Amino acid sequence: xxxxxxxxxxxxxxSKGKYVVRLSIRIPxxxxxxxxxxxxxRSLKVPQLVxxxxxxxxxxxxxxxxxxxxxxxxxxxxxxxxxxxREIGVFQGKFHILGKSFKLRVKRDYYYDFSPxxxxxxxxxxxx
Numbered sequence: 001x002x003x004x005x006x007x008x009x010x011x012x013x014x015s016k017g018k019y020v021v022r023l024s025i026r027i028p029x030x031x032x033x034x035x036x037x038x039x040x041x042r043s044l045k046v047p048q049l050v051x052x053x054x055x056x057x058x059x060x061x062x063x064x065x066x067x068x069x070x071x072x073x074x075x076x077x078x079x080x081x082x083x084x085x086r087e088i089g090v091f092q093g094k095f096h097i098l099g100k101s102f103k104l105r106v107k108r109d110y111y112y113d114f115s116p117x118x119x120x121x122x123x124x125x126x127x128x
Contacts, residue, residue: 041098
């Protein structure tokens with residue numbers, strides 16, 4: 001199973017099916033945002049989280065937060081086709097429609113810290 005770029009993933013096979021344990025490098029608040037969003041859009045083809053208690057989806061391995069979700073069988077496409085692009089576009093449209101109604105009670109803590117936009121109206125370029 002590919003490990004991913006950010007988090008470590010472990011494939012767990014049980015008598016009840018396959019699951020993915022994802023050890024997160026994010027702090028609990030950041031992972032909590034992701035858990036809330038995944039639960040909000042669960043009608044789409046996204047990882048279905050497994051709760052370990054009533055509506056509890058995040059736990060800890062030492063100090064590392066983790067989540068468990070049902071394994072989704074699939075393949076990595078070898079070619080990008082028009083059909084695949086259309087399928088991605090339809091998914092993105094549904095995702096954005098559902099996302100409009102997503103409300104979180106706490107302020108989102110952004111994972112990536114992007115620099116503020118640069119204003120080019122005050123930029124002086126050197127001349128030759």
